[in-house]
Amino acid sequence: MTFLALAEPLVFPPLPAPSEPLSPEGLEAALREVGATRYHNLHPFHKLLHSGKLSRDQVRAWALNRYCYQSAIPRKDAALMSRCDDRELRREWLHRITDHDGFEGDTGGIERWLVLTDGLGLDRDYVVSKEGALPATKFAVEAYVRFVADHSLLEAVASSLTELFAPGIHAERISGMLANYDFINERVVTYFRRRLDQAPKDADFALDYVKKNARTVAEQRAVIRALTFKTEVLWAQLDALYFAYVEPGWPAPGAWRPGIALVEAG
Numbered sequence: 001m002t003f004l005a006l007a008e009p010l011v012f013p014p015l016p017a018p019s020e021p022l023s024p025e026g027l028e029a030a031l032r033e034v035g036a037t038r039y040h041n042l043h044p045f046h047k048l049l050h051s052g053k054l055s056r057d058q059v060r061a062w063a064l065n066r067y068c069y070q071s072a073i074p075r076k077d078a079a080l081m082s083r084c085d086d087r088e089l090r091r092e093w094l095h096r097i098t099d100h101d102g103f104e105g106d107t108g109g110i111e112r113w114l115v116l117t118d119g120l121g122l123d124r125d126y127v128v129s130k131e132g133a134l135p136a137t138k139f140a141v142e143a144y145v146r147f148v149a150d151h152s153l154l155e156a157v158a159s160s161l162t163e164l165f166a167p168g169i170h171a172e173r174i175s176g177m178l179a180n181y182d183f184i185n186e187r188v189v190t191y192f193r194r195r196l197d198q199a200p201k202d203a204d205f206a207l208d209y210v211k212k213n214a215r216t217v218a219e220q221r222a223v224i225r226a227l228t229f230k231t232e233v234l235w236a237q238l239d240a241l242y243f244a245y246v247e248p249g250w251p252a253p254g255a256w257r258p259g260i261a262l263v264e265a266g
């Protein structure tokens, strides 16, 4: 078994760490550099997922683990709002919760995610119970919720900025998965289609907020660190999936295995 198989020489840019305050545009460029070098679109698990190289069981493992992330987002956003004294900011942030939990006629993103897991033939109660999720998934997701609860409001807002890079990966996922898997259809990718409209609005607002409010070197370094932390939350989940379900293929005790909790695809 090869433990360190680097396709390219390891040339990794250091994190931007300004020593003088950056202009708002300079800060945006530094944040975009974090995304360009560390976002989880670069992870080998995503490359396999989008290019049709995974089996149906490996896609099931991804979807049921990723449910943990989806379902934690409203708790994360409620944690952010609970510490926010600014009524305008709360008004702006509120829809992030209903986007996922649903409101009036809209069933919400979590339900749309469950349409995906239904389509993959996974039992809903089992998915919702999170019983079969990998330990690292649970730890990473909870670390995100705790980060937002414990750090400054500015860092909490900045940690959502991975969403700047999400539309690219969602578009790649929709076309890649529809083209490459016979068990993926329009109905089950509805979640990602909806996020194509939702994520850019959220990301633009958060980016403006951070550019306006992170003015000192300390604040700017803190928001760059917050975004980096978030890329690690996302990366850690894919490392765990790769180890458990691709190579060497060792799911943790109690984690989902092929054959568990399967029903007729809905």
Ligand SMILES: O=C(O)c1cc(C(=O)O)c2c(n1)C(=O)C(=O)c1cc(C(=O)O)[nH]c1-2
Binding pocket: 073, 109, 159, 160, 161, 162, 163, 165, 166, 169, 170, 195, 234
């Ligand atoms: O599929 C993805 O790669 C991806 C990434 C991210 C992200 O970058 O955090 C989010 C989502 N999807 C997503 O669907 C979503 O609702 C979402 C909310 C947030 C957030 O931090 O508030 N990130 C993301």
